[in-house]
Amino acid sequence: xxxxxxxxxxxxxEVEGLVEPRTLLVHFIRENLGMTGTHIxxxxxxxxxxxxxxxxxxxxxxxxxxxxADGSDITTVEGMANADGTLSALQEGFRMMHGLQCGFCTxxxxxxxxxxxxxxxxxxxxxxxxxxxGNICRCTGYQNIVKAIQYASAKINxxxxxxAAE
Amino acid sequence: xxxxxxxREQRSAALEGMGCKRKRVEDIRFTQGKGNYxxxxxxxxxxxxxxxRSPHPHARVKKIDDSEALKVPGVLAVIxxxxxxxxxxxxxxxxxxxxxxxxxxxxxxxQNQEVAFVVATDRxxxxxxxxxxxxxxxxxxxxxxxxxxxxxxxxxxREDLAGKTSGAHGPRKHHNHIFEWTVGDKELTDSAFNKxxxxxxxxxxxxxxxxxxxxxxxxxxxxxxxxxxxxxxGTFQAPHVIRTVVxxxxxxxxxxxxxxxxxxxxxxxxxxxxxxxxxxxxxxSIVTGKPVKWVEDRIENLTATSFARDYHMTTExxxxxxxxxxxxxxHVLADHGAxxxxxxxSKWPAxxxxxxxxxxxxxTAHLAVDGVYTNKAPGGVAYRCSFRVTEAAYCIERxxxxxxxxxxxxxxxxxxxxxxxxxxxxxxxxxGWEYDSGDYHTAMRKMMETTGYAALRKEQAxxxxxxxRGETREIMGLGVSFFTEIVGAGPSKNCDILGIAMFDSCExxxxxxxxxxxxxxxxxxxxxxxxxxxxxIATEIGIPADNIMVEEGNTDTAPYGLGTYGSRSTxxxxxxxxxxxxxxxxxxxxxxxxxxEVHEDDLEFDIDGFRVKGLPEKFMSMKDICWAxxxxxxxxxxxxxxxxxxxxxxxxTYPFGAYLCVMDIDVDTGVYKVRRFYALDDxxxxxxxxxxxxxxxxxxxxxFAIAMGQEIRYDDxxxxxxxxxxDFFMPTAVETPHWETDFTVTPSPHHPIGAKGVGESPNVGxxxxxxxxxxxxxxxxxxxxxxxxxxFWRNWKAAKALGAVA
Ligand code: FES
Ligand code: FES
Numbered sequence: 001x002x003x004x005x006x007x008x009x010x011x012x013x014e015v016e017g018l019v020e021p022r023t024l025l026v027h028f029i030r031e032n033l034g035m036t037g038t039h040i041x042x043x044x045x046x047x048x049x050x051x052x053x054x055x056x057x058x059x060x061x062x063x064x065x066x067x068x069a070d071g072s073d074i075t076t077v078e079g080m081a082n083a084d085g086t087l088s089a090l091q092e093g094f095r096m097m098h099g100l101q102c103g104f105c106t107x108x109x110x111x112x113x114x115x116x117x118x119x120x121x122x123x124x125x126x127x128x129x130x131x132x133x134g135n136i137c138r139c140t141g142y143q144n145i146v147k148a149i150q151y152a153s154a155k156i157n158x159x160x161x162x163x164a165a166e
Numbered sequence: 167x168x169x170x171x172x173x174r175e176q177r178s179a180a181l182e183g184m185g186c187k188r189k190r191v192e193d194i195r196f197t198q199g200k201g202n203y204x205x206x207x208x209x210x211x212x213x214x215x216x217x218x219r220s221p222h223p224h225a226r227v228k229k230i231d232d233s234e235a236l237k238v239p240g241v242l243a244v245i246x247x248x249x250x251x252x253x254x255x256x257x258x259x260x261x262x263x264x265x266x267x268x269x270x271x272x273x274x275x276x277q278n279q280e281v282a283f284v285v286a287t288d289r290x291x292x293x294x295x296x297x298x299x300x301x302x303x304x305x306x307x308x309x310x311x312x313x314x315x316x317x318x319x320x321x322x323x324r325e326d327l328a329g330k331t332s333g334a335h336g337p338r339k340h341h342n343h344i345f346e347w348t349v350g351d352k353e354l355t356d357s358a359f360n361k362x363x364x365x366x367x368x369x370x371x372x373x374x375x376x377x378x379x380x381x382x383x384x385x386x387x388x389x390x391x392x393x394x395x396x397x398x399x400g401t402f403q404a405p406h407v408i409r410t411v412v413x414x415x416x417x418x419x420x421x422x423x424x425x426x427x428x429x430x431x432x433x434x435x436x437x438x439x440x441x442x443x444x445x446x447x448x449x450x451s452i453v454t455g456k457p458v459k460w461v462e463d464r465i466e467n468l469t470a471t472s473f474a475r476d477y478h479m480t481t482e483x484x485x486x487x488x489x490x491x492x493x494x495x496x497h498v499l500a501d502h503g504a505x506x507x508x509x510x511x512s513k514w515p516a517x518x519x520x521x522x523x524x525x526x527x528x529x530t531a532h533l534a535v536d537g538v539y540t541n542k543a544p545g546g547v548a549y550r551c552s553f554r555v556t557e558a559a560y561c562i563e564r565x566x567x568x569x570x571x572x573x574x575x576x577x578x579x580x581x582x583x584x585x586x587x588x589x590x591x592x593x594x595x596x597x598g599w600e601y602d603s604g605d606y607h608t609a610m611r612k613m614m615e616t617t618g619y620a621a622l623r624k625e626q627a628x629x630x631x632x633x634x635r636g637e638t639r640e641i642m643g644l645g646v647s648f649f650t651e652i653v654g655a656g657p658s659k660n661c662d663i664l665g666i667a668m669f670d671s672c673e674x675x676x677x678x679x680x681x682x683x684x685x686x687x688x689x690x691x692x693x694x695x696x697x698x699x700x701x702x703i704a705t706e707i708g709i710p711a712d713n714i715m716v717e718e719g720n721t722d723t724a725p726y727g728l729g730t731y732g733s734r735s736t737x738x739x740x741x742x743x744x745x746x747x748x749x750x751x752x753x754x755x756x757x758x759x760x761x762x763e764v765h766e767d768d769l770e771f772d773i774d775g776f777r778v779k780g781l782p783e784k785f786m787s788m789k790d791i792c793w794a795x796x797x798x799x800x801x802x803x804x805x806x807x808x809x810x811x812x813x814x815x816x817x818x819t820y821p822f823g824a825y826l827c828v829m830d831i832d833v834d835t836g837v838y839k840v841r842r843f844y845a846l847d848d849x850x851x852x853x854x855x856x857x858x859x860x861x862x863x864x865x866x867x868x869x870f871a872i873a874m875g876q877e878i879r880y881d882d883x884x885x886x887x888x889x890x891x892x893d894f895f896m897p898t899a900v901e902t903p904h905w906e907t908d909f910t911v912t913p914s915p916h917h918p919i920g921a922k923g924v925g926e927s928p929n930v931g932x933x934x935x936x937x938x939x940x941x942x943x944x945x946x947x948x949x950x951x952x953x954x955x956x957x958f959w960r961n962w963k964a965a966k967a968l969g970a971v972a
Contacts, residue, residue: 001290020290022290023290027289030205030206034208035199036199036202036203036205036206037198037199037200037201038199039203039205039380039381039431040205041380041381041382041431041464042464042890042891043463043464044464044890044891044892046464046890046891046892046896047380047464047891047896049380076199077197077198077199078198078199080198080199081198087194087197087198091197091198094193094197095189095190095193095194095197096189098189098190098856098857098859098860100193100196100197100692101432101692101693101694101860101861101864102196102379102380102381102429102430102431102432102691102692103192103193103195103196103197103201103429103431103692104201104203104379104380104381104431104432104692105380106196106197107199110197128899129899129900130899130900132898132899133898133899133900134898135898135899136380136891136896136898137380138378138379138380138432138434138864138868138896139380139432139692139860139864140860140863140864140867141860141862141863141864141865141866141867141902141905142863142867142898142899142902143863143902143904143905144860144863145899146899
């Protein structure tokens, strides 16, 4: 099948590649760019494991063609750590609050939470639950994921994080 | 001692040993997308395989034409049963003593069964290829209902078994019958029923469901023709067993097979068994001489690999008028699908279902299970449960509620009256198990006090009165569940898989600087082994957990072990770790005695080293002992500090718990709301409370899904109607309730550190708690039992059937 040349910015770096028109963005990221942090759990837009940030929006990269992302600015989980290599507030939140177990959903969760906090830096528990409802986790039962996002929100806002009493 | 000397508490805390909420070491890589899952493995020249699958649940395969497929650019080979026959791999043995087609041979037996394997240069080309393979089918009548499977005129499903009157577990009664398994004293039980003042009888179904971890099953197989070696990366919960099975069926020497299970994205039992994908990828690699990757998609995962449950349990209890149980009789019809590919220890055709007497002191019981074939996917697995314990717990917990209702007794009171008493442990159940330890009354009472159970019952009574007066359309249910699990498979005296005893193993090597590596026969799929295993070692030998690296999943380096499933890691491998660590400690003690110039018996272990009794300043740290182990051991002693332990547990462990679910249901819409969910778990010694709570949250979420909506359903024509996350209920953060966790601690007396295991418990105890809440809500309208799953629509239907909705 004839291939198309695409260029995009991924985690701040210009990248390019030749793709078939039908190549999914998630495959381009994982196979062509070799960035395997973005996962595939369903390929049908249900699980959110493939969530990346495209031009300021959370997008499930299994439901977008690479050619549609031509010219866009993408952030994947590999672009989430602080510049000095330490864990960002969100990543730290997931670790501190035990917001992951197998870690397979985690990159997608982090990318979704990243955009959620950009749009609403102090979400309520209900807003967080709604905000991540496009992302499925099979291991953690969500409670600690919610806490992880609250932790990051507190840290970003420079306030002390207090766990709600059980 | 000056002020800078760390206190005992500080020294102990520095180890981050058992009991500490140590943060997980795994998370550093997972939160940065640096995990290494199977689909992340890329080998030079790697090819991709994909399956042609049957649209029919039951059909004769007349012809497979691959000529057009082979013309597709990138397609290199199409493998069929005929190809596999040339290498004797058209059928493979299952873990349950049956055989299973790898690729359809003569006919297909379930929808989406593997028919041909297309190998191509990339996954898109493989997909093009499968669309060009032309398969001619002659549809046959499908057998969907397990209750009809032993009818006289039921179609013969397994033609390969025609005429066979006995199977792996004894006589077969019918051409679609797999086994009959009976346990207990039939005569005594029948007589208990004949004499009973009160009896109940109910058909309690536990529907077919699926573990569906977020990562599907996958592998990369690479055969090196020159060396004659096969390397397999795969999503394997039991890598060593996979190596042995591959060696046995592919006739390759075991040492030339390298099985590597890298990071695994959840398993829940789904990744215990062997699937056609593994065999086909291995054969394809041998045929093409290139590495071959097989990655299952979600639809394939849901429809073709390892379902769970599908037990239909006719349950009877005999009791006295005042609520003392006197007998239990259960008959199970078990739908195993097209092949008996259940993952159970060899001797247990229905797993540990004979824990069905639960937490109650039944003087006698009798159990019979009939396994049957149907046109459904094979592979019943222990989905977040220890071999059919979830079914058993559900069965007895529903039945106890039904009995309570009949006796007009409170379900919690009925349970308290029948619990095995603390002084009865070790307790021998009527169906043959020896429970190690338990204190059920304390757990139940703690649950009742913490949740304000009596007040909740009062509120329920008021709500019911208000409902009767027409003031509300909402009904309230209290779901009590108390479970005893049986985990830690297991002792070689009664547990093996394909003849391999179910021990587990640990090898620890301490290096000169006081750092070490521990290698295990287990394989974490999210349970956090890298974190907790190091904590056990830290406490046992006094080296900080941060200095211990834990490695699992590589059969070249790890000692042989039976893997991680059925909550067996902590009870079996956790014990192996403690035993290996104790061997290290014993050698360390000899070295310390030599260096401190005292007799070994004059030393005592003190947190992170050895101290001379009565002379507190004469102390040698474990770190220093590690150094000495490599340069100044006592004369005649081998240098080095390492140990290995293969632990064969003397018995299973029996964690238990008391759960309560408070639920409100709107009868006009069927919409339910879980107002509260409280889970008290007793898993013995708690290694990492943070991880235990996390496991409980996860297990409860899966229990919630199963009880309240999730089901693998087939229509009458054998078509799977729940083949994607669109129609297979996957709870999100929005539906998932808030979880309250609590605990008591009753250590296992026979386990080196007293730990019992917890990963499955919340699923085992959670499902009956949800289902009992729904049933309790509806009970005052006259119903005794409503089958799961209890989604909105079924709740509404129940309300309508009971006359609550016009
Ligand atoms: S893989 Fe994209 S949403 Fe599941
Ligand atoms: S941590 Fe396993 S799926 Fe979320």
